[in-house]
Amino acid sequence: AQSVTQLGSHVSVSEGALVLLRCNYSSSVPPYLFWYVQYPNQGLQLLLKYTTGATLVKGINGFEAEFKKSETSFHLTKPSAHMSDAAEYFCAVKKPGGYQKVTFGTGTKLQVIP
Amino acid sequence: EAGVAQSPRYKIIEKRQSVAFWCNPISGHATLYWYQQILGQGPKLLIQFQNNGVVDDSQLPKDRFSAERLKGVDSTLKIQPAKLEDSAVYLCASSLDVDSSSYEQYFGPGTRLTVT
Numbered sequence: 001a002q003s004v005t006q007l008g009s010h011v012s013v014s015e016g017a018l019v020l021l022r023c024n025y026s027s028s029v030p031p032y033l034f035w036y037v038q039y040p041n042q043g044l045q046l047l048l049k050y051t052t053g054a055t056l057v058k059g060i061n062g063f064e065a066e067f068k069k070s071e072t073s074f075h076l077t078k079p080s081a082h083m084s085d086a087a088e089y090f091c092a093v094k095k096p097g098g099y100q101k102v103t104f105g106t107g108t109k110l111q112v113i114p
Numbered sequence: 115e116a117g118v119a120q121s122p123r124y125k126i127i128e129k130r131q132s133v134a135f136w137c138n139p140i141s142g143h144a145t146l147y148w149y150q151q152i153l154g155q156g157p158k159l160l161i162q163f164q165n166n167g168v169v170d171d172s173q174l175p176k177d178r179f180s181a182e183r184l185k186g187v188d189s190t191l192k193i194q195p196a197k198l199e200d201s202a203v204y205l206c207a208s209s210l211d212v213d214s215s216s217y218e219q220y221f222g223p224g225t226r227l228t229v230t
Binding site for chain 2: 032036042045051090094101
């Protein structure tokens with residue numbers, strides 16, 4: 001079975017500081033990995049994804065993540081936090097092939113302090 | 115391109131009542147998903163359709179939940195009778211591909227259900 005662990009249900013950073021949200025996964029095969037953002041009272045929006053190829057992937061709003069197979073990690077980073085980044089972030093994993101479902105982590109709520 | 119539409123956005127019912135949620139996916143998306151998101155948790159897949167056939171409903175509480183996707187487009191999720199623990203946000207999502215490097219799910223705004 002596949003799973004995702006997000007370390008830290010709440011993370012606070014100062015505006016302009018580095019954002020680092022941690023995600024570790026478990027999968028029996030090389031997975032597809034995703035980061036989604038959810039603003040209050042809205043659905044989830046894809047930030048970035050890793051499927052194949054380059055292990056450092058860049059997404060929207062200045063976010064990026066690096067797939068590290070040896071560490072089974074897919075941490076999300078942004079060099080400088082903006083107030084508008086305050087939201088909840090979900091890491092997700094999917095096995096390639098067929099109708100494999102997407103499994104989400106429990107989420108990390110990011111607070112940006114002015 | 116229009117996104118995934120859901121209605122209603124909010125619903126409050128008493129336990130043992132029934133409720134239905136509607137979802138209209140992005141045009142041309144063959145795969146449709148219903149997720150349950152309980153406060154403080156990530157979305158949990160309830161059911162996945164490919165066109166109008168069910169691909170995965172292993173986590174759907176079939177004694178009270180049902181879903182259909184007639185004609186492979188719109189979908190309805192029903193709960194009957196509702197329990198207090200069904201209070202959650204119900205998210206609908208759709209995707210064009212099932213499995214490729216371009217795979218992506220697009221989510222609707224969700225329906226927030228409160229059972230009292």
